[in-house]
Amino acid sequence: MLFVLVVASMPMPAAYATAKGEMRRVPLIDGSTLTLNTESRVDVYEEEHRLRVRVRRGEVFVEASGSGEPLLVEVDGVQLRAGVAAFVVRKLDGQPAQVVVQDGEVGLPAPNGSVKSLAAHQRGSWKTTSDRVEVASLSADQMHRELAWREGKLAFHGQRLAEAAEAFARYSDVRIVIPDPRLANASVTGLFAANNPAGFSRAVADVFGADVRQHTSREIVIVPED
Numbered sequence: 001m002l003f004v005l006v007v008a009s010m011p012m013p014a015a016y017a018t019a020k021g022e023m024r025r026v027p028l029i030d031g032s033t034l035t036l037n038t039e040s041r042v043d044v045y046e047e048e049h050r051l052r053v054r055v056r057r058g059e060v061f062v063e064a065s066g067s068g069e070p071l072l073v074e075v076d077g078v079q080l081r082a083g084v085a086a087f088v089v090r091k092l093d094g095q096p097a098q099v100v101v102q103d104g105e106v107g108l109p110a111p112n113g114s115v116k117s118l119a120a121h122q123r124g125s126w127k128t129t130s131d132r133v134e135v136a137s138l139s140a141d142q143m144h145r146e147l148a149w150r151e152g153k154l155a156f157h158g159q160r161l162a163e164a165a166e167a168f169a170r171y172s173d174v175r176i177v178i179p180d181p182r183l184a185n186a187s188v189t190g191l192f193a194a195n196n197p198a199g200f201s202r203a204v205a206d207v208f209g210a211d212v213r214q215h216t217s218r219e220i221v222i223v224p225e226d
Contacts, residue, residue, distance in 0.1 A: 013043035013044055013045045013054070014043070014044045015041065015042070015043050015044075016034070016036060016041065016042050016044065017036070017040065017041040017042075018036045018037065018038060018039060018040050018041075018058070019038075019039065020038055020039050020170070020171065020172070020173065021038055021171050021172060021194075021195055022038060023035065023036065023037060023038065023150075023152070024036045026042075026044075028044065028051055028053075028065075028071075029046070029051070030051055030065055030067050030068055030071070031065035031067050032051070032062065032063060032064045032065045032071055033062075033063045034053065034060055034061070034062055034063075035060065035061040035063075035150060036058065036059075036060055037058055037059035037060070037061075037149050037150075038058070038059075038149075038170050038171050038194075039057065039058050039170060040055075040057060040058025040059055040060055041055075041056040041057050041058060042054060042055050042056060042060055043056060049068070049069075050068075050069045050072070051069075051071055051072065052072040052073075052074065052079075053071065053072065053073045053074065054073075054074045054075070055073065055074065055075040055089050055091050056091070057091050057092075057093075058090075058091065058092070059088060059089070059090045059091075059092070059149065060088070060089050060090075061086070061087075061088050061147070061150060062082065062085075062086070062087055062088070062089060063085075063086050064082040064083065064084060064085045064086070064087075064104070065084065066082075066083040066084030066085075070082055070083050070107070071083075073089055075089050075090075075091050075097050075099075076091060076097040076126070078097065078108070078109065078126065079109060080099060080106050080107065080108060081106070081107035081115070082104065082105075082106045082107070083104065083105070084103075084104050085101065085103060085104025085105060085106055086101075086102040086103040086104060087099055087100060087101045087102060087103075087104070087106050087118075088100040088102070088146065088147065096125040096126055096127045096134075097125070097126055097127070098123060098124065098125045099118060099123070099124050100122075100123045100138070100143075100146050100147075101118045101119060101120050101121065101122050101123075102120060102121075102143065102147065103120050104120065105117045105118065105119055105120075106118045108124055108133060116133065116135075118135065121137060121138045121139075121140075121143055122135055122136065122137055122138065123135070123136045123138055123146070141157075142157075145157060148191065149194065152193060152194050152195065153191050153192065153193060153194060154167055154168065154171075154191070154192050154193075154194045154200075155190075155191050155192075156188045156189055156190060156192075157189050158187045158188075158189060159187065159188060160184065160185050160186070160187060160188075161178055161183060161184050161185070161186050161187075161188055161204060161222075162178055162184040162185065164176075164188050164200070164204075165177070165178060165184075168194070168197045168200060171194040171195055171197075172194075172195060172197050173218060174197045174198070174217070174218055174219070174220060175218060175219050175220070176197050176200070176201055176220050176222065177219055177220065177221045177222070178221075178222050178223075179221065179223065180223060180224050182224075183208060183210060183222065183223070183224055186208055188204055188207075190203070197220060198212075198214070198220060201220045201222055204222065205222055208224075209224070209225050210222050210223060210224055210225060211223050211224070211225055211226075
């Protein structure tokens with residue numbers, strides 16, 4: 001009975017998630033807001049009048065209100081602290097965890113117990129197997145590309161076509177297949193609608209002199225012209 005009472009008294013999180021291709025805005029009780037990108041999930045805890053957000057997967061834009069205690073945002077075991085700030089938190093398969101600060105400052109704990117502050121237009125990246133945090137400063141153009149998903153866009157600047165195809169796969173069940181290695185390694189730059197893999201395929205095919213073949217409703221193949 002004691003065990004049941006202890007479990008019952010533990011705070012239960014409110015879970016919010018998005019499906020593939022979906023975006024969702026979640027208001028929090030302290031005036032902060034979360035915007036979840038495609039295939040994302042967060043758990044929100046209220047503990048002793050303090051909010052804690054755990055990013056389980058995906059990409060989340062956080063607008064912290066700065067009212068009361070700092071907002072705590074946890075990703076991959078690292079707890080970020082924010083007053084008045086706007087920032088993106090990412091937890092994507094096969095990639096380091098990231099935080100990208102648009103406005104304000106975000107506190108990031110260091111291995112020695114101190115707190116490192118990430119300022120506006122800075123990106124911090126880390127792997128769970130390493131204590132090292134890599135910090136990079138971003139130009140205005142880079143920030144625009146980092147946040148393009150909030151407008152339903154994908155922004156590329158020199159990425160390989162194969163990487164761009166993987167990015168589109170996060171937003172749609174329609175797969176872009178590029179079997180030719182030379183074409184797959186070609187670089188692409190531009191701004192494209194995230195929910196339109198067919199339009200992207202036609203656009204890059206025109207640029208690289210390739211053909212687009214769609215044999216099924218779930219697969220688009222880009223191949224060099226015969």
